[in-house]
Amino acid sequence: MVPWLARLCLLLPVTAAVVALAGGCSGSPAPTSPARAAAQRAENDLQNDYQTVIDNVLPSVVQIETGRGLGSGIVYDDEGHIVTNAHVVGVAREFRVTVATGEQPLTAKLVASYPEQDLAVVKLDRVPADLKPAVLGDSSKVELGQIVLAMGSPLGLSGSVTQGIVSAVGRTVSESRGGGGPTVTIANMVQTSAPINPGNSGGALVNLDSEVIGIPTLAARDPGLDDSAAPGIGFAIPASTVKKIADQLIRDGRVTDSGRAALGITARTVLNENYEPLGVAVVEVTEGGPADKAGLRRGDIITKVDDAEIRTITSLAEELASRRPGETVRVMYLRDGEPGAVNVTLGEA
Known part of the structure; x- marks a missing residue:
């Protein structure tokens, strides 16, 4: 024990006695109200819940x-x-993995990655006897206002825990992969006020039942503040999606059932004469795919999907993210400047 800490421990009882004596000189302390006592018990119960969840997860x-x-x-x-x-x-294909309990780093190798949903699986080369799998919760039971804890290694501080609530569910969010790569659009994300910082990505968003309800993935950016993180707005991939994708990556080494709707095209954003986004130009049509069967051609400029205005490739991706394979949509387009429309039965990405 640190010497000054030991001395402080010895002094605490004396200090307490002085306080008690001082209180006695001015009469008996005022009784605690029932409401205050109930609030204190609730506070203690919540703290105990937090500590139990942390110990478990x-x-x-x-x-x-x-x-x-x-x-x-x-x-x-x-x-x-x-x-x-x-x-x-x-x-990367090889990794060093450190568990939160502070053991020596373990080596691991990549099993498979699925960037379209921003999920990946790696496997430890040696499995410790005390390795503890997380318990994944039921995403359909996640509710607004639910208290959650985010666990991970923000800024390299391993074993860190932050607290917040579920702010929204069912969010569709687009994130840049960086390095000039394409934008990834992910549907049904859980929004949380628990701080999500660099290094938190891939960790755990946990409810008070010690269940992982999502994987923290990104924080919102505020263009008005030099594109810095917007405090209290983070997003996590729901546990149901994590389980569906992870099981396929482990079993097959790839995703065979994504559940993501697709038109079957390669496309890009096009601009008008004022350099404003005009729509999404079809660069290539997959032979035999949904767009090909519906009659869309290379060079067509998609402007709407049902009632949704399409101005950029991101807006098209976000609209498709809210759809399911097999669903039929009305696609409006321009062909050589003339408007047209077709019904497209969506395929799977």
């Missing part, structure tokens, strides 16, 4: 180092599979 949260950066992950099963974000692993 933090051993299942890991730090992942790639050689170019670091992020977080969660232990998915007792075979040593770790789930994280695709942008955490990047192009």
Whole structure:
């Protein structure tokens, strides 16, 4: 024990006695009101809940180092599979993984990555006997106002915990992969006020039942503040999506059932004479795909999907993210300057 801390511990009882004596000189202390006592009990109960959740879940949260950066992950099963974000692993194939309990780093290798949903799985080369898989919750039961904890390694501080609530559900969010890569659009994300900082990505968003309800992935950016993080607006991939994708990556090494709707085209944003986004130009049509079957051609400029205005490739991706394969949509377009429309039965990305 640190010497000054030991002395402080010895002094505390004396200080308490002086306080009690001083109180006695001025009469008996005022009784605590029933409301205040109830509030104190509720506060103590909530603190105990937090500590229980941390004890239960933090051993299942890991730090992942790639050689170019670091992020977080969660232990998915007792075979040593770790789930994280695709942008955490990047192009790396080998990793150093440190569990939150502070053991020596373990080596791991990539199983598979699915950037379209920003999820990836790595596997430990050696599985510790005390490895503790996380418990994934039911995403359909996530509710607004629900208290949540975010666990991970923000700014490299492993085993960190922040607190907030579920601010919204069912958000469709677009994120840039960086390095000039295409934008990724993810549907049904959980919005939270729990702080999400660099390094939190791939960690755990946890409810008070010690269940992982999502994987923190990104924080909102505020263009008005030099594109810096907007405080209290973070997003997590829901546990149902994590389980669906992770199971396929582990079993097949790839995603065979994404649940993501697609037109079957390669496209780009086009601008008008004032350099404003005009729509999405079809660069290539997949032969036999949904757009091909509906009659869309290379060079067509998509301007609407049903009632949604389409001005950029991101707005098209966000609209498709809210749809399901097999759904039929009305696509409006310009062909050689003339308007047209077709019904397209969406395929799967």
